[in-house]
Amino acid sequence: MPLKADLDAIDWKILRELQNDGRMTNVELSSRVGISAPPCLRRVRRLEETGIIRGYRALLNAPALGMDVVAFCLIGLHHQADAELKTFAERTRGWPIVRDAWMVSGESDFLLHCVASDLGTFQTFVIEELASAPNVDTVRTALTIRRVKDEGLVAFPA
Amino acid sequence: MPLKADLDAIDWKILRELQNDGRMTNVELSSRVGISAPPCLRRVRRLEETGIIRGYRALLNAPALGMDVVAFCLIGLHHQADAELKTFAERTRGWPIVRDAWMVSGESDFLLHCVASDLGTFQTFVIEELASAPNVDTVRTALTIRRVKDEGLVAFPA
DNA sequence: TCCCCGCGCGCAAGAATCTTTCGTGATTTC
DNA sequence: GAAATCACGAAAGATTCTTGCGCGCGGGGA
Structure with a gap:
């Protein structure tokens, strides 16, 4: 690559x-x-x-599949040592509700893109899984109202 | 649909x-x-x-294409009337740096997924375009360090 | 200057896939 | 119980994929 x-x-x-x-x-x-x-x-x-094309993916319509809740979660950890970051990253991979996750710098340490069938499922996940996971300090959630732009990943030179 | x-x-x-x-x-x-x-x-x-499959997309390797900066921006507006939300949504579609955008509820009004070639380009965009756009109140940015999870959009029943 | 070499394009042909048509069997409906 | 509906799978023609090969262009080196 x-x-x-x-x-x-x-x-x-x-x-x-x-x-x-x-x-x-x-x-x-x-x-x-x-x-x-x-x-x-x-x-x-x-x-x-060469890895410039990482793969191909069908884009699915989440609401039509009964996934009515799409949300983003910003996670702050208590401790940000390398081992702790890796531990939390590994934990996100075990949560099916989390579809994409990024380690970020700024006010938070992780950003999670979540999809759930309904609000109750999502709230239960946030309270019982996310917020109660080890080392998690803050959890801020942003429920999506609608998608406003949906281009590919990369912009192209004119 | x-x-x-x-x-x-x-x-x-x-x-x-x-x-x-x-x-x-x-x-x-x-x-x-x-x-x-x-x-x-x-x-x-x-x-x-039926629109359940919305389309197909090749996933590209942004760093290999010279896009070294991937970030998320959380935008708060001064006024959230329907017309103002639509105006800002339309504005995001004109910014090539913004690849995906969501209208969200919570502490912010919009979440922007941005890709830029370098930090200077991104900072210039944030300062001169985003923060100085009409009706924009707060801009919080989170630079991504690395992708931690990258599944498809939708989870599947066992 | 000329020659040689490497690189990438395009033609052509065989293999694989796509796409339609059609017949059959299972389930539902009246 | 009969008819209609639906989806599957076989078969065949059209399209696409994939490979091999020859050509022309451009960059060293004698």
């Missing part, structure tokens, strides 16, 4: 297209970026192998 | 597999979920048409 990759304009186009539609066929992709299918596939493979 | 869908065990398996690998071929998918390819494809199409 190189820290700095040398990508040309076609590579950037490929990344933009696949970020918008990860299931696009290779012929469609090659047509959009302006080269033929074989070199296009080779470029995609190379982007995958 | 039905608010509550009736999915059987096979549909759930499909969603789980595509959430893990959105580019899996249909024959591979059908084999994993235990049915033949045609009905499997019909199920995927139905999940897409």
Whole structure:
């Protein structure tokens, strides 16, 4: 996984297209970026192998699946030594409600992206699991009202 | 887009597999979920048409693309009337640094997921764009140190 | 200057996949 | 109990994937 990759304009186009539609066929992709299918596939493979493309994911509609609560939790710990940070990070991986988690700097130590079927489930999780976990000092929650923007992960050069 | 869908065990398996690998071929998918390819494809199409699958996306490695700063911003507004919320939401869509944005309830009004090439770019954005935007009261930022968990959006029944 | 080499593109062909059509069996409905 | 509905799976044609190979461009080195 190189820290700095040398990508040309076609590579950037490929990344933009696949970020918008990860299931696009290779012929469609090659047509959009302006080269033929074989070199296009080779470029995609190379982007995958170098780790620039980390994977592909279907985006699901949480409310339609009965997941009505999406929230973010900001966690402050009592002690921030390396071992304690790793312990808490490991703990987040065992909580199915937590979908994504980040270690952050600032007023909090962790930010958790949570999805639950209903408010009761989420509140129970916050009180009985999160807030009562070892070393947890503060828990601030922000329930999402609606998604306002939903681009891919990375912006692209003009 | 039905608010509550009736999915059987096979549909759930499909969603789980595509959430893990959105580019899996249909024959591979059908084999994993235990049915033949045609009905499997019909199920995927139905999940897409009903909006349960919102789309597909390649996950990119931001640092490898020269995006070294990933941060979250919590925004508090002075006034939270519907028009003002919509105005700010619209503004977030015009900022390329903001990749995802949520309207939230709690201590803040919006949560912004930001990606920038370097700290200077991000700080300039926060000071000159975000904090100086109309109606913005408070801006709290949390720089991410590392991703700790990265599952799909939705958890699945056992 | 010329030659050689490496790199990436594109053509072509075989393999794999996608997609539609159709027949069958199970469940539901009247 | 009969008919209708639904979803599955087999089969076949269309599309796509994937590999191998030849070509042209650009960068050293003699």
